Amino acid sequence: MTAAEMLARNFATLPDLLRAHAAEQPDKVALAEAGGELDYASLDALVDRIADALQRDGVQQGDAVAIVAAASIDYVAIFLGALRAGCLATPLAPSGTPDSIVAMIADCAAPITFVDTDAANALSGHHIPGKLVHLKSLGSWLAPVGAQPTPVTIAPEDGFNIIYSSGTTGVPKGIVQSHAMRWAHISRNEAAGFASAVTMIATPLYSNTTLVSVLPTLGWGGTVVLMKKFDARGYLTLAERHRATHTMLVPVQYQRIMALPDFDRFDLSSFRFKTCTSAPFPAALKADVVARWPGLLVEYYGMTEGGGTCLLIANAFPDKLHTVGRPVEGHDVRLIDDDGREVPQGERGEVVGRSPAMMTAYHGRKDATAAAEWFDADGNRFIRHGDIGRFDAEGFLTLLDRKKDLIISGGFNIYPADLEAVLARHPAVADCSVIGVPNETWGESPVGFYVPHSGIDASIAEILEWTNAHLGKTQRLTALHAIAELPRSAIGKVLKRALRDRLAEHAL
Template sequence: MQTFSITPDTPFTPMSDLVREHARQRPGHAALRDDGLALNYAQLDALMDRVAAALQRDGVQPGQAVAICALNSARYAALFLGVLRAGAVVAPLAPSSTAESLASMLRDADAHLLFIDKAAQELVPQGAGAPRCISLDGIAQGQSFEDWLAPEGARPAPVQVQPEAPFNIIYSSGTTGTPKGIVQSHGMRWTHVMRGNRYEYGPGGTTLLATPLYSNTTLVVFFPTIAFGGSVVLMGKFDAARYLQLAQQHRATHTMLVPVQYQRIMALPQFGDFDLSSYRFKFCTSAPFSAALKADVLARWPGSLTEFYGMTEGGGTCILDAHLFPGKLHTVGKPAEGHDIRLIDEDGREVPPGEAGEVVGHSAGMMTSYHNQPEKTREAEWFDPAGKRFIRTGDVGRFDAEGFLTLFDRRKDMIISGGFNIYPSDLEAQLRLHPAVEDVAVVGVPSEQWGETPVAFVVSRAGQAARAEEVMDWYNQRAGKTQRLADLRFVDELPRSAIGKVLKRELRDRYAGPAR
């Protein structure tokens, strides 16, 4: 039997076809596992067929969106892959969203099927126009997943998938504002798969994932693991001690964690009691990763440590192999092979070598667009004089003499809390609806638990009396879990520049309090 393998010369192959090939070659090899379900590649392939056949039975056409709002599970991962086999587009949505945000994302994606579990059941829209719900866990509302599936042995009609076809829509924010849907193509995901050659993915590897499947952070590791025929162990919710138990039990070789998760794991007194010698590659992305924490991981956790700097929108990626460059831990590394990273000034001109500027990037892995938001798409793009398209990051950085990128401030005042993006303008808009709020600014402050956490500075409306705790409680009851305020302070006025811009750096510097 000829053995299939992915090499740097392998032409584009749809993810669904890769699973089929692994099921043919290694049907009994472990593919997906959670606390209650384990699937080998034969079982995964058959379940994907049943999902795709059920979608086709229900009239879902290639290119149409299917939404999933649930915690990690093997069933969730198999469903994601089955939707791809039908040629449909996955819209993975966060259970931490507000009901309003979830409804907005469902409308934007035009998803008529929504798969949920108990974590999302209270968020689901009701009434006319609401999507049909399928219960992944048999607890949430809707038809049970098992009853919805096509019969055992069902095979879907084949679908031809091209690289430019949409793969998924990742929503950039689950805040009280309007999230942006980032359309990623099969070709973009294929570039992530091809990068897997560098990191020794394969049938002998086991990837332990504790970040959610609705996050691009997770998917850039999940799909290469499956594409190369490895095994994935999924945690529904992250717990540092449980993570170490699973890592030892399953002899994990690969993982993706955000900095706050590394911090919590390394802080456990019993960290040294676990056998982590099986690890070969550990990855990190999504939030600032301090040099001190990187050094601690390198000193006490076997295997290499690689940091990725980039955006869900794609464009350029920088890679820091921390184990190879211990003197560069304050940087995010060098541009990945084939990635063009440049720095521009406020007028859109490239800055001279050695100067700081906004980071923009070009690569084969770039979003197609923001779904249904052409103006936002244009705002995110920069073109060089030759017409080459780049994605703007909003981050300010500078290259050193050896080509390593150091990041400074974020031009956009985005807050990254627990690895998730929070847009202060969305929180501010909601807070302004409170009758006691005249003006407000939300900033991110350091947090031992989350890395960063949002804090609001409020100017009270004349004649309206309210305690800070009351306003914060009012807001937090309306916010998604990841967008809740850690603190709220009343101030006489907000500091502003001569042209009226709020000086958020000054607010961050003046804050001193218990950031939870």
């Protein structure tokens, strides 16, 4: 069966699509990195050797295969090899503490874990459950050239991967995503032109943000260009060299790229499709990208867990850049109050969503799975997004805050995003965040952090006074702290937990 025939069906698997592309376009580059590239025929053969070696080592269909490493061609091949063996690819963040990485390996019960040199050094002295394979010795571990794994039958409901949540608000949870969910990500992207894509990847491969670009590109037979470590000028140089057409970046990356004084000297005319997700994307930054960077800019709002997805084509709706767009076709996004009742249009509420792309469950966490679900009057299952939002009269969704970040002070609901929007307007503030801290009198109080803007002098007291003068009485910050850089995850989310830890350490 051809790749085109598979893509026209109701369901196909990525390993089968890879096999078809290898037969139909064997010499086309599938993966590229600074050290070289791999065509589809070579990638398919490498994936076979990995899958066969996994089966040789006793790894069973349905087992997790953990990967702790920076982005590379070998990393992607191992991910695909796990899928071909019927396993759940389980990419883990190497930026985590050794204890958290070990805990995630134990949680998913991976019988084998692949590590690069940095991860191996970080985990040295820690007991790793199961077998450890170092990427530098991958060649000696692989099955022989020409090896073929025992074929496995994959059903739509079978596990594709386990993605661990970033842990920005607590302990990471393993999010089990099915082949059906990933098929939805691939099949719905025909109009995006991934078949002829050269997709720049500058976010880590353990992030769902990255996979929603990598998987459709490989599924449709395009080329993925991997960047091991992001830097703005290096990204533009690589994109220009490869004549990149597609990319997924997070807001902080767009901000750093657009801030380069010589941005306009780079030839980016090959770009057709740029996307963004994972963190708040300021309207002014969207407008700048639209004005100066060729191609469409599309913002996606959704969750690793699935639920509903909203989409904003920034070029087409310049007056809606403060929103995250409207629900995509086939996705049902609603707003509910604290009692689980839907709110009228125009009122704020918690975002819940339903679509063909929804997680199966949190791995081994029945209570957490149940807490993430909401059911409508007809019994339809929705996923709670954890965000507070409001739909306008035209159906565009504006995000107001994270539900978990909600500060309740003296019985009043305070939304940190409202406070951050005001604080960010001060000319001496380059970046900022607001968290809630315990207060014996009021329950919680808002505390701000800001990164000073270079070249503009203003004291903390002056900025605090100015900000509070522009806030309501119940919203006012009780304290403000200057910080060199806000702690962020690899995909740009502010780690508010780290800010709370910082306060606690200074209070000791």
